[in-house]
Amino acid sequence: MLEIKGIWKTFNAGTVNEKQALRGVDLTLKEGDFCTVIGGNGAGKSTMLNAVAGAWAVDEGSISIGGADVTHLPEHKRAAYIGRVFQDPMMGTAPSMQIIENLALAARRGQRRGLRWGITREEKTRYQDMLQKLDLGLEDRLTSKVGLLSGGQRQALTLLMASLKKPRLLLLDEHTAALDPKTAAKVLALSDKIVAESGLTTMMVTHNMKDAIQHGNRLIMMYDGKIVIDVSGEEKKKLTVPQLLELFSKVSGSDEADDKLLLS
Amino acid sequence: MLNFIGALPGAVSQGLIWGLMAIGVYITYKILDIADLTVDGSFCTGGAVFVVLFGQGVNIWAAMLAALLAGMLAGLATGLLHTACGIPAILAGILTQLGLWSINLAIMGMKANVAINVTNPDNLDRLLVSLRFVQDVAKGNRPFIRHPILVVGLFTAAVIAVLYAFFGTELGAALRATGANPNMARAQGINTDTGKVLGLMISNGLVALSGALLSQYQSFADSSMGKGAIVIGLAAVIIGQVVFGKVFRNFALKLLAVSIGAIIYYIVIQAVVSLSNINTNYLKLISAVIVAVFLAIPYWKGRYFTKTSHKGGSAHA
Ligand SMILES: Nc1ncnc2c1ncn2[C@@H]1O[C@H](COP(=O)(O)OP(=O)(O)OP(=O)(O)O)[C@@H](O)[C@H]1O
Numbered sequence: 001m002l003e004i005k006g007i008w009k010t011f012n013a014g015t016v017n018e019k020q021a022l023r024g025v026d027l028t029l030k031e032g033d034f035c036t037v038i039g040g041n042g043a044g045k046s047t048m049l050n051a052v053a054g055a056w057a058v059d060e061g062s063i064s065i066g067g068a069d070v071t072h073l074p075e076h077k078r079a080a081y082i083g084r085v086f087q088d089p090m091m092g093t094a095p096s097m098q099i100i101e102n103l104a105l106a107a108r109r110g111q112r113r114g115l116r117w118g119i120t121r122e123e124k125t126r127y128q129d130m131l132q133k134l135d136l137g138l139e140d141r142l143t144s145k146v147g148l149l150s151g152g153q154r155q156a157l158t159l160l161m162a163s164l165k166k167p168r169l170l171l172l173d174e175h176t177a178a179l180d181p182k183t184a185a186k187v188l189a190l191s192d193k194i195v196a197e198s199g200l201t202t203m204m205v206t207h208n209m210k211d212a213i214q215h216g217n218r219l220i221m222m223y224d225g226k227i228v229i230d231v232s233g234e235e236k237k238k239l240t241v242p243q244l245l246e247l248f249s250k251v252s253g254s255d256e257a258d259d260k261l262l263l264s
Numbered sequence: 265m266l267n268f269i270g271a272l273p274g275a276v277s278q279g280l281i282w283g284l285m286a287i288g289v290y291i292t293y294k295i296l297d298i299a300d301l302t303v304d305g306s307f308c309t310g311g312a313v314f315v316v317l318f319g320q321g322v323n324i325w326a327a328m329l330a331a332l333l334a335g336m337l338a339g340l341a342t343g344l345l346h347t348a349c350g351i352p353a354i355l356a357g358i359l360t361q362l363g364l365w366s367i368n369l370a371i372m373g374m375k376a377n378v379a380i381n382v383t384n385p386d387n388l389d390r391l392l393v394s395l396r397f398v399q400d401v402a403k404g405n406r407p408f409i410r411h412p413i414l415v416v417g418l419f420t421a422a423v424i425a426v427l428y429a430f431f432g433t434e435l436g437a438a439l440r441a442t443g444a445n446p447n448m449a450r451a452q453g454i455n456t457d458t459g460k461v462l463g464l465m466i467s468n469g470l471v472a473l474s475g476a477l478l479s480q481y482q483s484f485a486d487s488s489m490g491k492g493a494i495v496i497g498l499a500a501v502i503i504g505q506v507v508f509g510k511v512f513r514n515f516a517l518k519l520l521a522v523s524i525g526a527i528i529y530y531i532v533i534q535a536v537v538s539l540s541n542i543n544t545n546y547l548k549l550i551s552a553v554i555v556a557v558f559l560a561i562p563y564w565k566g567r568y569f570t571k572t573s574h575k576g577g578s579a580h581a
């Protein structure tokens with residue numbers, strides 16, 4: 001489904017701020033894989049997801065989604081394949097537009113937008129039903145501005161928007177990090193449900209090792225712009241946090257105390 | 265005082281005409297979140313194209329359509345400078361505005377102004393609006409339906425209706441999303457570059473149309489007629505928001521508020537001119553001060569009375 005081959009990305013090349021954020025990343029996800037991504041700050045997790053989403057062009061390597069080479073497609077064209085939820089709850093929605101308008105925009109992801117009416121009558125009832133299922137009290141607030149919603153409500157809405165038009169790939173970048181623990185758990189459970197319902201191929205970045213182990217069928221860890229650990233299947237199911245930490249110190253060659261700091 | 269009351273119909277007519285330009289400014293400033301300085305040039309482009317074509321006997325609607333298209337071209341230039349060449353929007357607007365100065369003069373045959381010969385009654389009758397119609401209607405020489413307030417009022421209503429419909433379509437919604445959160449827009453498959461270019465074209469098309477109406481109204485176009493247009497546009501947008509912001513929630517009403525804002529602006533200016541004997545050269549300074557104060561008020565409010573902002577969370581990615 002997703003095939004990343006040898007991608008490299010250097011930011012601010014040739015300046016004092018030069019940063020090799022990705023240094024030869026290879027990754028292949030099968031249809032329906034749910035892959036969690038962990039790693040310390042600055043390891044390159046967001047950069048990898050941004051490379052897939054097309055925020056900028058990679059320096060080297062190729063990316064294909066469902067067999068289609070997207071390496072040279074601009075971000076808005078790749079959106080036809082990809083649903084995204086960001087760490088910042090502000091980033092995934094248009095605050096000055098209504099809930100229903102945001103949903104209607106998302107429902108047309110990957111389609112040509114013309115002079116047809118922006119929201120059909122049928123959509124209204126459909127969205128109402130969907131919001132009802134979220135159980136956040138949003139079903140009666142279809143015409144409220146999204147800017148008035150809480151962070152958790154926004155992330156739930158963004159999740160809904162990302163999956164409204166079934167994407168071939170769902171990218172979640174620490175999408176619960178800005179929420180309080182209770183809301184975070186709720187949004188995470190919702191993510192699980194949405195992924196399972198449509199069998200979405202998913203990558204989820206998290207700083208929580210337990211979450212990374214509990215969710216999905218595959219786990220990768222990044223370090224210094226590379227994927228250094230890759231476990232899946234039975235091996236991943238049996239994985240524990242201490243084991244993971246030990247694995248990491250072996251690969252990175254640094255001592256455990258530092259790693260705890262890095263990953264906490 | 266009598267002087268002022270006598271000048272009111274003219275002030276309202278002018279306000280309505282400039283209101284169309286202000287609606288164009290609203291589209292870039294409020295919807296796309298771009299301060300577009302192209303308008304100072306494209307306003308005159310509209311006037312120049314209209315006057316020259318009209319003088320050659322071209323049908324008035326065709327001449328106005330040509331003015332609209334010329335304005336859209338100006339918007340296209342700014343849009344491409346900004347998106348395809350990566351020039352900051354403000355600078356892109358300034359560059360186009362500067363270039364338009366020469367282009368506008370060229371359109372007018374390198375003359376600083378071109379007049380419509382309104383002493384010829386046939387010419388006068390062909391116009392949609394004219395300063396003279398205000399007096400003609402008052403004297404009973406022309407049917408009431410030709411009064412500029414009525415004509416431009418209807419024209420404005422039609423423009424608002426079209427814009428209201430447009431921003432309700434898929435494309436219009438994509439444009440609003442582009443301004444509200446470009447990051448989200450791209451994630452939803454919207455080409456934000458195209459959105460910006462399209463918005464700039466629509467905006468400057470309207471601005472040029474407004475310029476075409478003003479040149480009819482005053483029966484001439486001149487190369488400096490758009491000077492400070494952006495400030496007048498902003499003034500109208502801000503006045504409309506301050507006066508009607510709390511009551512006008514619907515998009516069409518918000519556009520109406522901009523138009524009324526322009527009318528209020530012209531009434532105030534007219535009052536200053538009629539009721540004091542100030543040198544009219546000071547008007548631009550007064551306009552600049554008024555707009556600066558109104559732009560500062562929301563900032564001061566936010567600083568000294570902490571209140572959650574409505575526009576929070578646009579892209580700071
Ligand atoms: N747009 C950019 N411009 C310049 N440098 C960047 C950019 N994006 C990322 N970087 C740099 O690349 C490196 C990797 O960043 P990245 O955001 O991918 O880390 P991360 O693994 O997501 O970390 P975190 O857990 O803190 O989110 C960092 O050093 C970061 O400063």
Ligand SMILES: [Mg+2]
Binds near residue numbers: 045046047173
């Ligand atoms: Mg990150």
